[in-house]
Amino acid sequence: MNTPGYSEIIRQGLWHNNAGTVQLLGLCPLLAVTTSVVNGLGMGLATTLTLVTSNVIISLIRGLVRSEVRIPVYVLVIASAVTVIELVMNAWFHDLHVILGIFIPLIVTNCVIIGRAESFASKQTVDRALLDGLAMGIGFTLVLVLLGGMRELLGQGTLLAQAHLMFGEAGKALTLTLLEDYRGFLLAILPPGAFIGLGLIIAGMNVINVRYERKAAAAVPVASPAKA
Amino acid sequence: MTISNYSSPHLPATGDVAVMMRQVLLALLPGIAGMTWYFGPGVISNLLVASVTALIAEAGMLALRGKPVATTLYDGSALVTAILLALALPPLAPWWIPVIGSLFAIIIAKQLYGGLGFNPFNPAMVGYVVLLISFPREITLWPAPHLSPGLLDTLALVFLDTLPAGAGLDAITMATPMDTIKTRLGLEETLGELQTGGVFGLMGARSWEWINLWFLLGGLWLLQARVIQWQIPASMLGALAGMALVFHLLDPGSYTSPAFQLFSGAAMLGAFFIATDPVSASTTPLGRLVYGAGIGIFIWIIRNWGGYPEGVAFAVLLMNMAAPTIDHYTQPRVFGKNGGAS
Secondary structure, three states: OOOOOHHHHHHHHHHHOOOOOOOOOOHHHHHHOOOOHHHHHHHHHHHHHHHHHHHHHHHHOOOOOOHHHHHHHHHHHHHHHHHHHHHHHHHHOHHHHHHHHHHOHHHHHOHHHHHHHHHOHHHOOHHHHHHHHHHHHHHHHHHHHHHHHHHHHHHHOEEOOOOHHHHOHHHHHHOEEOOOOOOOOHHHHOHHHHHHHHHHHHHHHHHHHHHHHHHHHHHOOOOOOOOO | OOOOOOOOOOOOOOOOHHHHHHHHHHHHHHHHHHHHHHHOOHHHHHHHHHHHHHHHHHHHHHHHOOOOHHHHHHOOHHHHHHHHHHHHOOOOOOOHHHHHHHHHHHHHHHHHHOOOOOOOOOHHHHHHHHHHHHOOOHHHOOEOOOOOOOHHHHHHHHHHOOOOOOOOHHHHEOOOHHHHHHHHHHOOOOHHHHOOOOOEOOOOEOOHHHHHHHHHHHHHHHHHOOOOOOHHHHHHHHHHHHHHHHHHHHOOOOOOOHHHHHOOOOHHHHHHHHOOOOOOOOOOHHHHHHHHHHHHHHHHHHHHHOOOOOOHHHHHHHHHHHHHHHHHHOOOOOOOOOOOOO
């Protein structure tokens, strides 16, 4: 088993193997709760926390679990982690917890988490598993926040509305109302807006990738095939 | 004597997209004139705003995609999309309604899928449905027939959001007949009680029946000119009338007659101009019959049992989704091949 370096893990999680836009895992919460920045951020952080916890635990017990029973064991670990996180959110971020509702317990079934457990944490050391969970989680969170921002801006003309749910009373000052008297573009808030928005984000990433590759190809002169 | 060796086809090809689109535009003229007669200059302003936006959007997207701009714009397909969309919009809607609708139709529903010939959904109807679900208030601003404000007042309302002096929005707009029927039936009234409400005309919805008639006229000319085939309009109107007949006979107090269904709302515009979009419709002869019948049945269901008073756009989009499957199962038998599909 090859062991990727730290920077490679971070690059994979944030960009090249992004859970939301490249692996297209966890589409259900990605599309369902991203109606605003705050919802996206809350969901993303909960998922990140779950990923880090489950990755670390699974990496720690990877020598003890027989491969025949590994999937039930992983599910148990993940379910326990999600339950703890859900209770914590219910206690300290109750309003946000009410808004995100069923999607918090459903993190258990998010394919990103079992996917990282199976394909990464179960084969790597604890430090790498932790970093992988963090990178994957932050990559996913960034997509959630970006999509949430796009939909909130178009749909309601605000950014970071209801920020007090997350940052306490001080958060109210964070809310930006960009357009007064904005009538709202309902489609952006409705499910089609999520699909169209995600499609545009993926297209944008592909454009950047192509540009980057072209630049890299132009900068590094490829060894000429016509050698003497 | 020389015998030239001509190979088939022996008829001159008339499939030029530009010619076809111009014929469609020509056939729409009577209906457009009818709508303007009843609903005032807002109809024309919608048409102009939508057309200009669509042409700019099409040109911009073609340039971005590195396609030839001038020749593709000249084929008129963007113009037809814009005009079909504009005809579905209420004449007193603010100017940004046709703008957003056309932008969505051309950029997302047409060009992002690959441009003319590749869009799985009818772009005009996608644009309309986006507006319908996003701006439920603006999309109902239909003036009462013959009571539309004059040219200057309409322009002020559409572009500057200023109402004519002394008139509220409620004074110049009116629920469409189909909307009225939907609301009143919801209040446990029967159609008999509605007879005096100014909703019914001679056979269809008041005023709208004439608009439908003009669109029917244009549609028949398109049929005669072989721009469209008979299958889709015939099966769509047939299925709509059939559904209406069955339920009207069962319960005439709650379900309007087939004639009313055929001559109300966007029935004729939909049957001859929207459902027959050559790109997003079925292409096999039998498939067209199935496709049209599906649209007719869905229109009736949405009008009578759904949440919206009119269902042409939703019905067309639903059957667009089914069109590839319908085509797959209705491939015509190759001549000389015995039975057994494919």
